[in-house]
Amino acid sequence: MAGRPRKAEPEVALAAAMNAFWEKGYESTSMSDLTEATGLHKASLYKTFGDKHQLFVSALKLYFKKSSKAQKESRNGEENPINAIRNSVDTTINQCAEGKGCLAVNSLIEVAPFDAEIDRILKQFRQRLDEHLAGLVDEAKSVKLVSGSVDTKEAVRMISIFLHGLSANMAAGMSANKARALLHGQLDLVLTARKKAHQS
Secondary structure: OOOOOOOOOHHHHHHHHHHHHHHHOOOOOOHHHHHHHHOOOHHHHHHHHOOHHHHHHHHHHHHHHHHHHHHHHHOOOOOOHHHHHHHHHHHHHHHOEOOOEOHHHHHHHHOHHHOHHHHHHHHHHHHHHHHHHHHHHHHHHHOOOOOOOOOHHHHHHHHHHHHHHHHHHHHOOOOHHHHHHHHHHHHHHHOOOOOOOOOO
């Protein structure tokens, strides 16, 4: 069938499987969906990628590989760490899709609570992203673009919460432009020092 990946193109087939899981979710994606998406017979799928769970693990890792590459590229040529933070969160939003959201967040909700391996993979990915953002926040603090009193860990935690929430809303149909606008509106608040209430 024209346009389908051939057996000699496992990376293309894996990307097609990733999109199938992203579109329907892990449980709702059948082997028939996967053979249709990849153009491979069931036997070829098993031989190349293993069972459905192994294929899903490989698809998640491909998604994270693409996301990590995009994050690195988001800093290219940008010296201002505040702009780099904006580029980083924009990149995360861009990795989501209107009507589908983010494969990582979707999997965190659907699969991770019942699958220790998927939970571990997702936590590793989130840790890398959090470390990337924390490095940018610390850099902004070092050049006085963000107050030194801002708690880096707390700032990153809030950014992560906003990203996850916006991803869920994008899965429900929110546009990427709307998500970016809302997120940018929150960044200034997150990166502003909060005065601690004095106890009486």
